[in-house]
Amino acid sequence: MTSKTEPKRKFRVVGTRPIRHDGWDKVLGRAAYGADVKLPGLVHGAVLRSPHAHARIVKIDTAKAEKAPGVLAVMTAADMPVAASQVLDLGEEVTNATYASDRVMARAKAVYNGHPVAAVAAVDLNTALEALTLIDVVYEVLTPVVTIEQAMAPGAPLVHDDLVGDDIGERVEHTNVAEHIRYEVGDPEAGFAEASTIVELECRLSRAHQGYIEPQTATAFWSQDGKLTVWTSTQASFGQRDALAGVLMRPVSSIKVVPMEIGGGFGGKIGIYLEPLAAVLSRKCGRPVKLVMERRAVFDATGPAPGGIVRVKMGVDDKGLITAATADIRYGAGAYPGAQINPASVCVFASYRIANARVDGYDIVINLSKTSAYRAPGAPQATFATETVVDEICRRIGMDPAEFRLLNASKEGDRRVDGPAFPRIGNVEVVEAIKGSAHYRSKLGPASSPAKKRGRGMASGFWQGIGGKSTVTISVNNDGVVSLIEGSVDIGGTRASIAMQAAEVLGIAAEDVHPSVVDTDSIGHTDLTAGSRTTYATGAAAIKAAEQVVEEMKNRAALAWETDAGNVRFEDGVFSNAVAKGQRLTFKELSGKLGATGGQISTTGVVNLRGSGGGSFAAHLVDVEVDTETGKVEILRYTAAQDAGKAVHPAYVEGQMEGGAVQGIGWALNEEYVVGDDGVMQNASFLDYRMPTTLDVPTIETIIVEVPNERHPFGVRGIGETGIVPPMPAISNALRDALGVRLTELPMKPGRIMAALKAQAAS
Amino acid sequence: MTQAPIAKAHVRCELNGQPVEFLADQHMSLLEALREVLDMTGTKEGCNDGNCGACTVTMDGRIVDSCLVLAPEADGRRLETIEGVAPPGGLHPLQQAFLEEAALQCGICTPGFLVAAKALLEREPAADEHRIRHWLAGNLCRCTGYDKIVRAVLRAEAEQPKPRARRSGTA
Numbered sequence: 001m002t003s004k005t006e007p008k009r010k011f012r013v014v015g016t017r018p019i020r021h022d023g024w025d026k027v028l029g030r031a032a033y034g035a036d037v038k039l040p041g042l043v044h045g046a047v048l049r050s051p052h053a054h055a056r057i058v059k060i061d062t063a064k065a066e067k068a069p070g071v072l073a074v075m076t077a078a079d080m081p082v083a084a085s086q087v088l089d090l091g092e093e094v095t096n097a098t099y100a101s102d103r104v105m106a107r108a109k110a111v112y113n114g115h116p117v118a119a120v121a122a123v124d125l126n127t128a129l130e131a132l133t134l135i136d137v138v139y140e141v142l143t144p145v146v147t148i149e150q151a152m153a154p155g156a157p158l159v160h161d162d163l164v165g166d167d168i169g170e171r172v173e174h175t176n177v178a179e180h181i182r183y184e185v186g187d188p189e190a191g192f193a194e195a196s197t198i199v200e201l202e203c204r205l206s207r208a209h210q211g212y213i214e215p216q217t218a219t220a221f222w223s224q225d226g227k228l229t230v231w232t233s234t235q236a237s238f239g240q241r242d243a244l245a246g247v248l249m250r251p252v253s254s255i256k257v258v259p260m261e262i263g264g265g266f267g268g269k270i271g272i273y274l275e276p277l278a279a280v281l282s283r284k285c286g287r288p289v290k291l292v293m294e295r296r297a298v299f300d301a302t303g304p305a306p307g308g309i310v311r312v313k314m315g316v317d318d319k320g321l322i323t324a325a326t327a328d329i330r331y332g333a334g335a336y337p338g339a340q341i342n343p344a345s346v347c348v349f350a351s352y353r354i355a356n357a358r359v360d361g362y363d364i365v366i367n368l369s370k371t372s373a374y375r376a377p378g379a380p381q382a383t384f385a386t387e388t389v390v391d392e393i394c395r396r397i398g399m400d401p402a403e404f405r406l407l408n409a410s411k412e413g414d415r416r417v418d419g420p421a422f423p424r425i426g427n428v429e430v431v432e433a434i435k436g437s438a439h440y441r442s443k444l445g446p447a448s449s450p451a452k453k454r455g456r457g458m459a460s461g462f463w464q465g466i467g468g469k470s471t472v473t474i475s476v477n478n479d480g481v482v483s484l485i486e487g488s489v490d491i492g493g494t495r496a497s498i499a500m501q502a503a504e505v506l507g508i509a510a511e512d513v514h515p516s517v518v519d520t521d522s523i524g525h526t527d528l529t530a531g532s533r534t535t536y537a538t539g540a541a542a543i544k545a546a547e548q549v550v551e552e553m554k555n556r557a558a559l560a561w562e563t564d565a566g567n568v569r570f571e572d573g574v575f576s577n578a579v580a581k582g583q584r585l586t587f588k589e590l591s592g593k594l595g596a597t598g599g600q601i602s603t604t605g606v607v608n609l610r611g612s613g614g615g616s617f618a619a620h621l622v623d624v625e626v627d628t629e630t631g632k633v634e635i636l637r638y639t640a641a642q643d644a645g646k647a648v649h650p651a652y653v654e655g656q657m658e659g660g661a662v663q664g665i666g667w668a669l670n671e672e673y674v675v676g677d678d679g680v681m682q683n684a685s686f687l688d689y690r691m692p693t694t695l696d697v698p699t700i701e702t703i704i705v706e707v708p709n710e711r712h713p714f715g716v717r718g719i720g721e722t723g724i725v726p727p728m729p730a731i732s733n734a735l736r737d738a739l740g741v742r743l744t745e746l747p748m749k750p751g752r753i754m755a756a757l758k759a760q761a762a763s
Numbered sequence: 764m765t766q767a768p769i770a771k772a773h774v775r776c777e778l779n780g781q782p783v784e785f786l787a788d789q790h791m792s793l794l795e796a797l798r799e800v801l802d803m804t805g806t807k808e809g810c811n812d813g814n815c816g817a818c819t820v821t822m823d824g825r826i827v828d829s830c831l832v833l834a835p836e837a838d839g840r841r842l843e844t845i846e847g848v849a850p851p852g853g854l855h856p857l858q859q860a861f862l863e864e865a866a867l868q869c870g871i872c873t874p875g876f877l878v879a880a881k882a883l884l885e886r887e888p889a890a891d892e893h894r895i896r897h898w899l900a901g902n903l904c905r906c907t908g909y910d911k912i913v914r915a916v917l918r919a920e921a922e923q924p925k926p927r928a929r930r931s932g933t934a
Contacts, residue, residue: 019862019863023861023867026867026870027854027858027861027877028805028848028849028858029805029806029846029868032804035798035804036798036804038804126790211903212869212871212905213815213817213869213903213905214807214869215809266905267828267867295811432857491868493868624843649865651865651911652868655908655911657907658906658907659868659906659908662908662909663905685812685814686810686815687814692908692909693896693903694895694902697908697909700908728782738921
């Protein structure tokens with residue numbers, strides 16, 4: 001857990017590890033999450049879901065359910081407006097209101113298993129669940145399209161009859177390929193002609209779920225005056241408001257979204273699921289309605305990360321310099337377009353300087369739930385192919401994997417395949433950090449038994465991050481404590497990281513900033529908590545608001561001292577008069593004089609940051625031990641290095657790096673959607689969708705690298721997502737080292753490892 | 764639809780040191796009774812099928828997934844939930860250690876981890892790291908990668924007043 005900081009600005013608060021402001025509520029069980037909402041007159045709802053992945057809805061008869069004792073309202077898509085086609089840009093997730101409406105409640109067709117077809121509100125949950133059994137739905141079952149090959153085959157059944165595909169600008173009708181994009185630089189064919197070594201791999205990747213422990217929930221009250229209030233667990237309170245307005249065809253100003261504490265999201269809680277259903281049920285019964293999703297439905301019917309097929313080809317010359325690379329990225333979006341092929345295409349080669357490259361991305365609809373963002377959305381799958389190809393090249397040409405990366409690393413001024421040139425980035429520095437680590441210099445050591453083999457693997461990763469709009473309001477109390485109001489949902493410690501940036505400017509302790517996350521009526525527009533943007537962008541808004549506070553307080557000090565504001569200095573939390581020695585007031589002392597010098601101070605900082613400032617790079621190193629008799633993989637040692645720009649609260653930076661790495665380890669070794677030909681997920685529980693437990697992972701050793709971000713006043717970079725990108729290829733590379741076989745399909749579960757060993761023995 | 768009325772169960776138990784009595788439907792889980800009948804929402808529902816540990820409470824000192832216990836089964840038992848972990852006006856050393864070690868991110872699994880870890884330390888005040896990891900393997904956390912949780916338990920263990928040495932046993 002070493003930290004490498006360049007000599008620069010000295011910080012007092014930033015870079016320390018205070019206890020997070022919301023910590024007490026969370027360890028005491030007092031923090032109120034989505035399902036904890038209690039309201040006068042609250043009733044409970046339940047959702048009836050399609051058991052078929054693809055079926056025409058012939059008839060829905062709700063008459064019996066409506067008459068059941070205790071039932072207060074029953075709804076189907078007939079109770080929802082036909083949403084006008086309109087792009088809903090929720091930040092890391094872009095969709096269309098028509099699709100969003102159809103996705104939350106099926107109209108003509110169920111297009112994924114678990115697709116809602118009706119919902120009930122009743123006096124209690126059990127009555128609502130009983131009433132679901134009284135709803136009669138007649139389906140005409142259609143052939144589901146489950147795999148990418150099926151979806152792209154000529155004459156394939158269509159998920160949507162009216163989908164018009166975009167094939168690099170060309171309209172295509174009667175297709176399941178919603179979009180095909182291409183980025184190209186230089187001349188890839190000429191580049192390959194210059195190569196002395198070319199490696200190409202096709203990788204197959206499983207669909208994986210974010211696995212947040214708190215299921216989706218929504219509570220809504222649609223008042224007779226037309227005002228709709230929604231209490232929910234979301235990463236995007238303003239995005240939810242906009243999506244609800246689009247789906248319910250209501251003015252945004254009539255909707256208030258109250259973000260409750262959120263029990264994990266990782267990108268999976270950006271879109272709407274239960275919110276519009278709770279709203280319509282509330283309108284129908286006149287009472288607040290709460291819906292809580294059951295875990296099975298979380299797997300079946302929310303948005304995991306897409307699986308897909310990624311083919312990467314890369315050529316290098318005699319010196320090991322990359323001469324050309326191509327990628328073909330095909331992701332299964334689920335039943336509606338939006339499989340994150342653009343970020344996948346941006347990230348696939350971002351760690352390398354490549355003069356000649358082409359990337360093709362395909363967004364393909366299939367009869368599974370629509371995929372959503374999942375930590376660095378789109379990047380881990382595509383990068384798996386790139387980084388395993390790089391590892392094979394290093395083996396062919398006999399080059400150290402860290403040296404290869406240093407030789408070919410993208411740096412400031414290099415252009416990504418999609419065009420933009422990198423500003424200052426920490427790509428080289430993270431590889432150097434791994435190269436200099438105790439782990440890298442350590443010996444792998446002998447395996448613990450003759451049947452076991454050990455290997456070591458390295459991989460790089462990148463996530464671009466986003467900027468966007470944030471608003472922060474600061475009010476100064478007369479005791480020197482400030483309240484900080486923000487619209488950014490706190491998913492993992494951002495109350496602290498944002499408050500610390502304000503405290504840094506104000507010269508006060510982190511504890512003397514009291515942050516509150518408020519609803520959409522109570523703060524200016526703030527983009528979502530995702531895209532690694534919150535500490536970066538909302539932090540910048542907090543700095544701006546705090547700087548305004550300092551300016552105003554200088555004016556007040558000038559009034560008190562009867563001097564010009566230009567003579568007032570502010571340093572280390574103390575205001576002083578440059579022309580009158582001895583005139584000095586601490587922030588706290590001056591706070592007590594605000595009433596007499598013009599009243600209390602409150603300021604608002606608004607930022608709209610263009611981009612993330614270059615994104616965050618990571619390099620990971622892993623040692624594995626494989627049991628060749630069972631195929632079980634043990635992670636022996638794991639080190640993650642990542643560029644944080646400036647780590648505001650290093651413990652939570654480490655936490656993001658550790659959590660991301662462990663999610664990646666799960667995706668690498670165990671986690672997958674096992675889907676039958678019928679389009680039904682066969683492992684929709686935490687027992688069978690096997691996420692890592694305490695016993696499955698070692699300590700994740702972290703190295704925070706700090707290459708300042710030029711776009712942020714303190715140099716901060718968003719760091720939440722990159723950590724999930726390198727683990728899968730790092731582990732594939734370690735398995736290659738241990739076993740001599742290349743695993744190209746995720747997850748690399750025991751059965752696949754045994755099959756690979758068998759094939760190796762046979763050849 | 765007409766239904767035969769379901770007789771509710773009359774449950775009397777000790778909850779966080781206080782005697783409590785309540786009526787529960789026969790099919791109601793202890794988790795639902797805690798959250799919906801007794802207004803104790805600190806215990807969380809993550810999966811409702813015994814696989815995530817977010818709803819961990821202790822019943823007569825043993826950790827249970829409250830989603831897998833029927834509320835009527837709690838009759839005559841001694842229950843402890845997250846709301847009973849802290850002494851009045853303070854924090855349990857585990858809670859303090861979770862704060863100082865940044866052992867929580869979203870916090871939804873935290874109550875379950877704290878209740879489970881407290882049960883371990885009461886049973887085995889000298890549990891080693893492997894034993895702690897083994898004991899907590901029934902609690903899923905998706906944010907932290909677990910390491911800071913394990914560090915926090917070790918820290919609380921090290922800081923607790925040392926009772927007479929006891930052998931590490933099994934649950």
